[in-house]
Amino acid sequence: MKKSSLILFLLIALQLAAKSQTNEKRPNILFVISDDQSFAHTSFEGSPFVNTPAFDKVASEGIYFKNCIAGSPGCAPSRSAIITGRHHWQNEQSGQHAAPWLKKYVPFVDLLSANGYATGRTGKGVSPFQYARNEQDSTWRETDAAGISHSEIQYKVGSAEDVRPSTKVSNLNYFENFKYFMENVKGENPFFFWFGSTEPHRDYELDSWKRTDKKLSDVEVPGFFPENAVIRGDMLDYAVEIEWFDNHLNQMLKYLEEIGELENTIIIVTSDNGMPFPRAKANSYEYGIHVPLAVRYPKDFPGGRVVNDLIGFADLAPTILELAGTSDVGMMPITGKSLVPILESTKQGVVDESSKYAFSGRERHSSSRYLNWGYPQRAIRSEDFLLIWNIKPDRWPAGAPQRIKPGTANELLPMYGVDEQGVYHDGWAFTDTDDSPTKTYLIENRLENDVNLFFRLAHDKRPEYELFDIKKDPDNITNLIGDIRFENVEKELKMALLEELVKTADPRVVGEDKEVFDSYLRYSPMREFPAPGSEN
Template sequence: MIPTRILLSLLFAALAHLAAAADKPNIILFVSDDHGMDALGCYGNPVIKTPNMDRLAEEGVRFTQAYCTSASCAASRSVILTGKFGHGTGSYGHTHDYHHFSTFADQKSLPVLLEEEGYHTARIGKYHLAPESVYRFNTTLQADPRSTIEMATACKDVINQDKPFFLYFCPDDPHRGHPFKPDPWDAPNSFGNTPGGYPGEKVVEYDPADVIVPPFLPDTKECREEMAQYYQSVSRIDQGLGKLQKLLKKAGKTDNTIIIYISDNGIAFPGAKTTVYEPGIKLPCIVKDPRSPKQGLVNNAMISWADLTPTLLDFAGADFDADAFHGRSFKKILNKKNPKGWNEIYASHIFHEITMYYPMRVVREGNYKLIWNVAYRQPYPFASDLWAASTWQGIHRAEKEYFGNRKVSDYLFRAEFELYDLSKDPNELNNLALDDKHADLLTKMQDKIKAFQIETRDPWQIIWGNESQVQGTGVNL
């Protein structure tokens, strides 16, 4: 028989654990698929209808310089849920189908860490991660990932439970829809839109003449028609976000649920997705912490998706080793407009599809940005959906010199180093690395990339000085 004092001790410990769990905020991480900063009202687009995203920004914090670290779905999502760059975890590219990339089995992901903190973890929609043992959730919910209202409705039981919950909510929108190759070639992609819409959806259509074509894209009939479809898909995401918020309110959970809205990478057009140019990696990030007394703030700190896992653990009140992550928590600077020490980010891309080997490393410090194209001798590879897009084919078939504001030849064939001053050249067209006057700046930025690679155990750091000829020397970093 167990002594009474031990039973009481166990009881008090259990009650203390339950009390601590009750004080923990619920967390919803809403990750859209291929949504750039170009298509949200709260980020300055006067045409797109995103009332729920806009309201979230009015009630929370809108980041202006938030970056994914790789503009590719699976690689980006691995960073979101580990707090580590993909080159350090084996998450080099896509996990699904014939690509087969997989995170190292010894990694510990955000849902696993939050489960240890007493959270019930649930996911719905796009997963695109492997292995399951690393990215383990307590509950996997089922719904059409294009029907965000159906997805939100499926989350009702998770929201209504007594335990604190972490909900990873990932629609397929506004990713391009299947089939990627249109027939005829100049037909716009559907971006998941369907005639009549999905259950509960209020279809919001856009006139191609009204859309705002970003400068990196061609202002053509094909591009405008695809942008209109893209906008419609974004408006469907917004309705799902609104449904989630209604369910939270009905459950009495609004005041204790943190909502973070982000995208995995930029818009699914050439010049954005799969690239490390600004349209590919600079993304929307809206954080609403209802416990904060301040609302409607703008935060200009440079953050990256490597910062998300430590930040969410911080929100959860977890006791964690900050040195275990490549990123850092931005919880303490959430309500500051221009916090000091947040003016530098890094990016690391290796693959999109398995056939698209094109490693790139990036550092941005203040207004200066350096891209190292490790495999610069190769032509820049196309994702299958971007190559087939009528927006690209319209330029390719007509043999046009320019795609948007960039020469087609410059898009396909990159210099080894691209150095830009974004304050003067926001479209990244004037490569300062080709000008000897900026040699010292180039060296400084190269040194930053080298230090970053060593710190994050990047295997590609060995390429420096070897002109890509040394392949695997067994060097112990």
């Protein structure tokens, strides 16, 4: 062998050895995210009607974050914040529901892949976004920002292996797809895997809970709903889907333990936004933006802790990059702050005194208003208070109460989507709220004295600002704006919110075109609505 060839051979061998040593030191990361689950609905948090042993294991053996605030009360912008480390309003189309994902918004997963991590996902990734369809979409990203999908293994409907608790849960076998990735894709590399459940997103099989040991009396009904069997049953069907998600997480944890990888794997479990019910999902109230978050890695993170620091979704990308020993070079400037010092601390309660606020917001959700307008909101959450800025208070927060009949030029469907027999029809009104038995009940019984307040809480127009005392009013019923006792709190939160929006160049505040979010094309089904003020 020539001397030059020998030197080249030795260099390659040294590089491979160094890479192998690095990989042995670097942790695996399993990122787990449910679709539409509010903070209150884990058994670790104390829910009496939801049983989540896998989440509870991660939370009890790791760190449970008491105040995790999603990037948005809607999935696409919230997932955009996770993957880029930026508020969704910083990401143009790539932070908006059903819009194109631009190439320049590089997700942290790409950097992990370039740095020796085996990456993949199963289930829902970073969506709904429109990715490149052909060469004309040259500025758009080609693949899902969460990584390459491994979702081929499915339950065969009606087979003995089909143990799904409901006909409406996904037929994807999330665990088996993860196992396939581990056995056929991972190789000798450390891994980052994104498990994106589509549960408990709607719709649900009605009364699926009746095949379980659940009881209507177990349900804790939020204060913005009336207490009756319809709402309780709807929430139990929601619980069935959360538990299915948790079941697959449990299988993954057991598998990692069996193959000796659990203790070298950082487990991160959260949800993208709150539960798919009126006044929750697509609303910046507690049940729309406050989500579960737990992180387990006993090797380096002292466990058994409950942390009260305010955590925002933009904090997750810099955290994961630091844990993986990966630079953020190549990404757009990151807004979030790494949580590693909190994870490595031994403290409980408030660990980082500078972590005073978390931020959230929304623009467009579904197609729900004239010309596809959204309902822009920005929110700031402290440990004790929530301030919401409803930027367009003249718009309907849950979507217009009346829409144009499909296939006609201007024929209107009935107000509130209710026909002459008093029956509400799915998709006829308030379409920013997922159709459900709860939504139907509120609309059809809106004239009843004991329901009217709840109907109005979910659907009425709102003032420009809302302020809530989280500890005394966790259901966000009593708006404290204008109450002299909270004048200083209101002033502090408004100032802090504005400072963050200016610092992050939110177009709603500092942009030349403050309406730019309403101009982005939507690549999902559209509805037509009458111009504001022209409803019957």
